Each structure stands twice: as C-alpha cells, then as structure tokens.
Amino acid sequence: MIPGLSAKLPKLVAATTTALKEIYRLYGTRTVNPKIALKQLPKLFAHSDKTVRAEATSFAVVLYSWLGDAIRPSLADLKPLQLKELDEAFATVEAGKATQERFLRSQAATQGGAAEVEGIPE
Numbered sequence: 001m002i003p004g005l006s007a008k009l010p011k012l013v014a015a016t017t018t019a020l021k022e023i024y025r026l027y028g029t030r031t032v033n034p035k036i037a038l039k040q041l042p043k044l045f046a047h048s049d050k051t052v053r054a055e056a057t058s059f060a061v062v063l064y065s066w067l068g069d070a071i072r073p074s075l076a077d078l079k080p081l082q083l084k085e086l087d088e089a090f091a092t093v094e095a096g097k098a099t100q101e102r103f104l105r106s107q108a109a110t111q112g113g114a115a116e117v118e119g120i121p122e
Contacts, residue, residue, distance in 0.1 A: 010049035017055040028100040029066040038074040068095035
C-alpha cells in the first residue's frame with residue numbers, strides 16, 4: 001500500500017491514507033509495524049491537496065493514540081501551524097491508550113474467547 005502514497009492522483013493518495021489509518025486503528029502498532037508509516041507522514045503533510053493533508057492529520061492522530069509522544073520526532077519537519085493543529089488534535093486523544101479492535105486468526109487462537117467475539121470459527 002505504501003506505493004499508493006506516491007501516486008500522482010490526490011484521490012488515490014487520500015484513499016490510501018484512509019486505508020492505512022483504518023488498518024492501524026483496527027489492528028494496532030503491535031500487529032502492523034509503524035516505522036514505514038512514520039517515515040511517510042512528513043511527505044503526506046507536504047502534499048499540495050488539502051484532502052490528503054486532512055487525512056494525514058487523522059492518520060497522525062490514530063498513530064498518536066497508539067504510540068504517544070514517540071510520534072513527535074517524525075513530525076519535527078512540519079510547519080509551525082501544522083504542529084499547532086496537530087497538538088490540538090492530539091489533545092482530544094489519550095496517548096498510548098488505544099486497544100486492538102480486530103485480531104488476526106493467529107492472535108484470536110491465542111486469546112481464546114476473542115475468536116467468538118470477532119465471528120471467526122475456531
């Protein structure tokens with residue numbers, strides 16, 4: 001999915017960002033490595049389309065809910081106005097308190113009852 005962030009069409013970049021945001025929101029940073037996404041954030045905030053920048057903000061908020069202040073070094077190159085907006089968005093979320101909503105089959109098998117909740121047959 002990462003190559004979709006380099007597409008020329010802003011709609012495709014925004015859709016890819018939304019998909020990545022949902023993946024991290026549902027599965028978390030313990031399942032999906034956040035290093036690649038953190039490297040892409042400054043490029044998303046520098047995009048010329050406002051929709052892509054708005055999706056990047058919501059993506060950063062989801063990552064912040066998982067990682068907390070560990071996300072800040074990757075955002076150091078942003079403009080001061082963007083940092084101020086992000087800080088306001090971060091204030092609405094508890095840092096590092098996110099919980100995984102969906103589980104992989106291997107994770108569901110180790111958690112026992114979670115498989116029944118997610119509708120995955122054991």
